[in-house]
Amino acid sequence: MDCAYFDAWRCRSCTLLETPYARQLAEQQASVERMLSALAWEPPFASAVAGFRNKAKMAVAGTVDAPTLGILAADGSGIDLQACPLHERPIQDAMPVLEALVREARLTPYDVPSRRGELKHLLLTASPDGELALRLVLRSSEAIARIRKRLAALLGALPLASVSVNLQPAHKAVLEGDEELVLHGGTLRMRVNDVPLRLKPRSFFQTNTAVAAGLYRQATAWIDEVDPASALDLYCGVGGFALHAARPGRRMAGVEVAAEAIDAAHESAAELGLDVAFSVGDATAVDLETGAAPELVVVNPPRRGIGPLAARLEASAARHVVYSSCNPVTLARDLQAMPSLVPVRGRVFDMFPHTGHAEVLVHLERR
Known part of the structure; x- marks a missing residue:
């Protein structure tokens, strides 16, 4: 990517801009693999090198x-x-x-x-x-x-x-x-993989739409392969993972602390004719211990990770966890707190080209 601002030293935010993109991607993958060993890794999902930020x-x-x-x-x-x-x-x-x-x-x-x-x-x-x-x-x-x-x-x-x-x-x-x-x-209508997500003024959404679409497709493919009867999307935002993975006969729910995002998720579900139980709440306080606990849990937390939720997932009846992380360091920490949920496969998604940031999707299976 050519950038006159970078060349003139007016903005150096893209710290890896002088590194060829193929090398950026390879080094990012190697760095994540060092932190998260013993996984079967899919090829990294690349981004456009310019014009990608929404x-x-x-x-x-x-x-x-x-x-x-x-x-x-x-x-x-x-x-x-x-x-x-x-x-x-x-x-x-x-x-x-x-x-x-x-x-x-x-x-x-x-x-x-x-x-x-x-x-x-x-x-x-x-x-x-x-x-x-x-x-x-x-x-x-x-x-x-x-x-x-x-x-x-x-x-x-x-x-x-x-x-x-x-x-x-x-x-x-x-x-x-x-x-x-x-x-x-x-409301801004954000069509991703033909799923009509809706963004209210305060709603969070990934800054790279094309890579976010790939992230949702990959998570959905892993979920459909397992084919759980029930699934829960924690930190669900406007419902991206839940709306992609909803299927006839699959009990799907989503929890998010922001009421505005849940309103948007309800609107999208209604347009698609999907029965998804979205609710406002603290993702770390959701009931995971009773007989109604879901078979599969999706977590998409902020950079700080899931914290105390890791121990509750470890003690839960959930058989699978799909963890989407924007911080491999906190992801590695959280995985250590869930020894019974073994990471079996992962994929790196380059949401932020020309920087050291990485989005990582991991599938964990109870052993």
Whole structure:
């Protein structure tokens, strides 16, 4: 991938960019295999090397008349990265329109050193169908009326399925606050393997749609091979694994702490005519010990891993676990806490080319 920002030393986030991609993939696979031995490994799932990222998280800096959309330098000044080649084309094409919105709506960029200003971040997500969801992270509600005034023009310029404002008044390294105001739409339809997932403003989704689609296909293939009568998707988000693996006669459920994500999962299940029991709850507190425990459990936790849930899975009646991890270090730790659930096969999915990050899918079987 050619990147003028990298070559000019304006952004060095893609730390492995100078390493040929085939070598990146091979070294990533070797690193994961060292941490997770004794597995039968499928070939790694490669990504496109550019234009793969479906979400842009742009810090806004500079001035109202000359804003920067990109990242912040160590001194808090802005580094403009509007043409970042990692982003999907609809995101790159939208950046000049969003820069114009900052100027025309007089959205004063937040200045970190002085703790002054209003607009902190622009978050833009693209769907496979080319639609966009925009979130503006503001320090206060002061600018909302001006954004509303320009909303019609914005909708005319961009294929926006959702526009919302998030209020984050605190001066700390937290991307978003607790209050979200939807100005338009509110849902981005994310079609993955013909499964119509739905993203609300706060919903989590993998940043690489093509690789996420491969991840869901692989997990579903392993689940169908085992063919459990019951399965539970923990940390289910908007229902990606559960909706892919739902089958007639298979009792499927999903648990997620975010109510907004569960609402989205219900909507997708209804469209597909699937009977999946999605519910809001703490994945670590789900009943796994009674006779109603599922035969198979899918876990897709955050980077910290499943923690105390590992011991409960070890003591449960579940015969199989499919573990999707974005952190091989915590995955290895969690596997050690489940000695009766033996990892039998795995696959590396390169969600984040040009970095050392890896997504790993592992199938565990009780022995």
